[in-house]
Amino acid sequence: MRAKIAITIKPDVLDPQGKAVLHALHDLGFSAVADVRVGKYFEVELEAGTAEPEAAIAQMCEKLLANPVVESYHFTLDEGAR
Amino acid sequence: MTIGIVVFPGSNCDEDIRRALVDELGAEARFVWHKETTLPAVDAVVLPGGFSYGDYLRAGAIARFSPVMRAVRDFAGGGGYVLGICNGFQILTESGLLPGALMVNRSLRFICRDVYICAGESKAALSARLDAARAFRVPIAHQEGNYVAEPETLRRLNAEGQIAFRYCSSGGVLDEAANPNGSLENIAGVCSPNGRVLGMMPHPERCSSEALGATDGAEILRAWLATR
Numbered sequence: 001m002r003a004k005i006a007i008t009i010k011p012d013v014l015d016p017q018g019k020a021v022l023h024a025l026h027d028l029g030f031s032a033v034a035d036v037r038v039g040k041y042f043e044v045e046l047e048a049g050t051a052e053p054e055a056a057i058a059q060m061c062e063k064l065l066a067n068p069v070v071e072s073y074h075f076t077l078d079e080g081a082r
Numbered sequence: 083m084t085i086g087i088v089v090f091p092g093s094n095c096d097e098d099i100r101r102a103l104v105d106e107l108g109a110e111a112r113f114v115w116h117k118e119t120t121l122p123a124v125d126a127v128v129l130p131g132g133f134s135y136g137d138y139l140r141a142g143a144i145a146r147f148s149p150v151m152r153a154v155r156d157f158a159g160g161g162g163y164v165l166g167i168c169n170g171f172q173i174l175t176e177s178g179l180l181p182g183a184l185m186v187n188r189s190l191r192f193i194c195r196d197v198y199i200c201a202g203e204s205k206a207a208l209s210a211r212l213d214a215a216r217a218f219r220v221p222i223a224h225q226e227g228n229y230v231a232e233p234e235t236l237r238r239l240n241a242e243g244q245i246a247f248r249y250c251s252s253g254g255v256l257d258e259a260a261n262p263n264g265s266l267e268n269i270a271g272v273c274s275p276n277g278r279v280l281g282m283m284p285h286p287e288r289c290s291s292e293a294l295g296a297t298d299g300a301e302i303l304r305a306w307l308a309t310r
């Protein structure tokens with residue numbers, strides 16, 4: 001079972017990297033880009049049959065993968081992956 | 083007075099702070115390897131600057147789980163004095179021992195230069211021994227020093243006097259031009275509600291000796307030692 005986890009800076013926190021990428025995209029002519037948030041992406045392999053995988057992944061995010069003060073997280077679980 | 087200096091893999095200011103505290107200010111110091119589960123008999127603890135665990139994931143995020151940090155947390159919880167400098171400050175926020183977080187600098191660049199900070203009026207234990215209006219010239223050297231906190235946390239920090247240092251001009255003026263990294267309200271350091279756990283991004287140990295060309299940091303460290 002594979003969890004795909006995305007960590008992003010919270011909407012109300014300024015993301016300096018996202019702003020820099022936004023400006024670079026505008027410089028390239030992609031004027032339709034309204035905003036960019038830069039984040040982190042994790043793939044976590046869980047042993048098959050892991051109990052309550054959603055709760056486990058949420059705890060991993062809360063305790064380590066994200067800093068809850070400034071970051072939020074989203075994840076999907078891919079049951080078939082190994 | 084004996085100071086415990088915690089050494090993580092990647093700490094690189096441990097020897098600098100030892101020299102400042104011992105050679106310049108006459109304290110005693112003991113290094114404490116991060117694998118230790120207890121602290122030796124020390125009067126205060128320093129978490130030094132550096133790049134613990136290579137800043138993997140986030141600066142300070144992995145160091146917070148080092149075995150010694152449980153002992154540091156208990157020490158702080160029992161009213162102990164803890165000073166985190168630069169990466170040490172990052173570890174204290176990641177550990178939840180201090181509020182807020184340190185994000186990448188507004189410029190996205192690593193900044194290594196002298197700045198000015200003032201202590202102002204705060205409940206940080208050393209503040210009572212520092213001239214609140216004076217601007218101290220101290221170097222910073224970091225890429226993640228942009229202090230952020232949720233609005234409610236920021237309000238509480240101000241109301242409770244937990245903002246220990248702010249970036250200012252050489253004349254002590256708090257303005258945006260003096261803010262090197264985008265920190266909220268020019269915050270360079272914060273302390274715990276009891277004033278005894280203090281984190282700061284600037285490096286007082288790097289300006290603590292005539293041989294280093296500057297001594298403002300020695301005055302900050304002397305004030306910190308005197309609070310014990």
